[in-house]
Amino acid sequence: MRLLHHWPLEPFSRQIRLILDEKSIRYTLQSVNPWERPEAFLALNPSGMTPVLEDDSGGVARTVIEARAIAEYLEETTPSPCLLPGGPAERAEARRLVDWFDRKFDGEVNAYLLHEKLEKPVQGLGSPDPQAMREGREHLRWHLDHIAWLLETRDGLAGPRYTLADIAAAAHLSCLDYLGEVPWDDFEGVKHWYQRVKCRPAFRGLLEDKLPGINPSAHYADLDF
Amino acid sequence: MRLLHHWPLEPFSRQIRLILDEKSIRYTLQSVNPWERPEAFLALNPSGMTPVLEDDSGGVARTVIEARAIAEYLEETTPSPCLLPGGPAERAEARRLVDWFDRKFDGEVNAYLLHEKLEKPVQGLGSPDPQAMREGREHLRWHLDHIAWLLETRDGLAGPRYTLADIAAAAHLSCLDYLGEVPWDDFEGVKHWYQRVKCRPAFRGLLEDKLPGINPSAHYADLDF
Numbered sequence: 001m002r003l004l005h006h007w008p009l010e011p012f013s014r015q016i017r018l019i020l021d022e023k024s025i026r027y028t029l030q031s032v033n034p035w036e037r038p039e040a041f042l043a044l045n046p047s048g049m050t051p052v053l054e055d056d057s058g059g060v061a062r063t064v065i066e067a068r069a070i071a072e073y074l075e076e077t078t079p080s081p082c083l084l085p086g087g088p089a090e091r092a093e094a095r096r097l098v099d100w101f102d103r104k105f106d107g108e109v110n111a112y113l114l115h116e117k118l119e120k121p122v123q124g125l126g127s128p129d130p131q132a133m134r135e136g137r138e139h140l141r142w143h144l145d146h147i148a149w150l151l152e153t154r155d156g157l158a159g160p161r162y163t164l165a166d167i168a169a170a171a172h173l174s175c176l177d178y179l180g181e182v183p184w185d186d187f188e189g190v191k192h193w194y195q196r197v198k199c200r201p202a203f204r205g206l207l208e209d210k211l212p213g214i215n216p217s218a219h220y221a222d223l224d225f
Numbered sequence: 226m227r228l229l230h231h232w233p234l235e236p237f238s239r240q241i242r243l244i245l246d247e248k249s250i251r252y253t254l255q256s257v258n259p260w261e262r263p264e265a266f267l268a269l270n271p272s273g274m275t276p277v278l279e280d281d282s283g284g285v286a287r288t289v290i291e292a293r294a295i296a297e298y299l300e301e302t303t304p305s306p307c308l309l310p311g312g313p314a315e316r317a318e319a320r321r322l323v324d325w326f327d328r329k330f331d332g333e334v335n336a337y338l339l340h341e342k343l344e345k346p347v348q349g350l351g352s353p354d355p356q357a358m359r360e361g362r363e364h365l366r367w368h369l370d371h372i373a374w375l376l377e378t379r380d381g382l383a384g385p386r387y388t389l390a391d392i393a394a395a396a397h398l399s400c401l402d403y404l405g406e407v408p409w410d411d412f413e414g415v416k417h418w419y420q421r422v423k424c425r426p427a428f429r430g431l432l433e434d435k436l437p438g439i440n441p442s443a444h445y446a447d448l449d450f
Contacts, residue, residue, distance in 0.1 A: 046371070047329055062314045068293065069320035076313040088301040089287045095294035103328075104272055146271070 002027035005052040008209045012067040013051040014171035021202035023078045035123050085161045094158040097165035101172050105143055112136025117179050144187045151189045170197045174206055180217030199223050227252035230277040233434045237292040238276040239396035246427035248303045260348050310386045319383040322390035326397050330368055337361025342404050369412045376414045395422045399431055405442030424448050
């Protein structure tokens with residue numbers, strides 16, 4: 001049995017759901033509100049952050065913590081389908097892009113848009129700050145430009161095959177898309193890439209998410225948006 | 226030939242220097258001031274951040290970017306000595322701790338103390354803010370408490386062998402130690418662990434660093450501090 005502690009609209013948890021589903025690994029979801037710092041969850045992970053994977057499938061109980069560690073653990077324990085294909089250089093490029101989204105995109109886009117429009121309402125922290133929203137939207141356009149450039153200059157984000165880089169990018173963008181914050185029509189190349197990713201069976205679970213009080217954008221679950 | 230683009234007192238670059246030296250890989254250092262956003266460096270890495278490793282040792286020129294990607298690349302291409310020992314669960318635990326230092330410690334300690342006492346003077350951003358310094362020092366004591374607890378409850382940070390977790394922790398703490406910011410005497414267990422790490426031959430290069438205008442603390446290079 002595998003149990004994933006997650007928060008539905010948190011990009012790091014979403015990456016692990018996508019990986020588990022790509023690898024057809026069966027698991028149960030346990031939703032956590034990390035900002036409430038629940039004691040039982042803090043006992044599992046002292047940082048208090050999702051995702052955490054509890055895995056006793058091998059007859060030994062293992063607690064695997066933090067998205068990057070879980071992703072590498074799943075690559076090692078369930079290598080097929082491989083989400084870090086190619087040789088060391090190709091894998092390094094996929095890992096570089098994952099880090100780009102997990103640190104740079106997270107700090108420059110999520111810290112503005114997800115914080116203002118998602119974290120503030122669910123945590124009762126007041127209404128969104130219009131200036132922060134403007135800055136976040138500007139940063140998002142810069143990142144979409146960069147993704148468009150990557151897709152134009154190479155075959156796929158980190159190579160011709162689907163990798164953890166696609167999963168990281170799609171997981172982050174999917175949260176913003178839930179909020180209707182991605183200007184897809186201004187970035188056709190990125191839109192086509194996201195349409196292909198969104199059509200993968202592993203994406204279905206994410207498209208069914210509904211947060212109480214915050215409805216998804218009209219096209220969020222639409223495969224032909 | 227391998228060329229590492231780094232900034233001497235940047236914890237992510239320091240991790241890669243430690244890994245290269247642990248693995249006895251020969252390389253040349255190229256110092257970069259990332260905040261000046263040098264064009265040639267931006268052409269290598271669009272994020273503008275160190276470290277970047279240029280590697281043409283295998284007859285093909287490869288540019289490997291970002292500390293985690295470089296660390297995994299070096300583990301794959303030069304597996305001995307292994308710095309992610311054990312099985313998938315042990316490796317996941319080492320990777321979790323690396324992430325703890327690279328994201329949590331970096332955001333809660335470096336963003337205060339290294340920013341105020343190191344980045345501000347070298348980038349001409351004014352004098353340190355006493356309130357931010359106080360907060361950073363408080364966070365550092367909390368993290369040292371946590372490291373002490375880890376060392377008490379298990380054999381080593383991520384297990385009985387020296388791993389990327391020790392390297393990440395030591396690289397981050399070494400920058401603060403250069404500035405004389407680590408209250409070692411209040412954390413005897415952590416001090417003993419750092420003394421053992423500091424005595425490793427791979428650590429020598431770091432202890433020779435001298436930043437123009439900012440002298441290291443009196444005990445920085447002292448193995449018996």
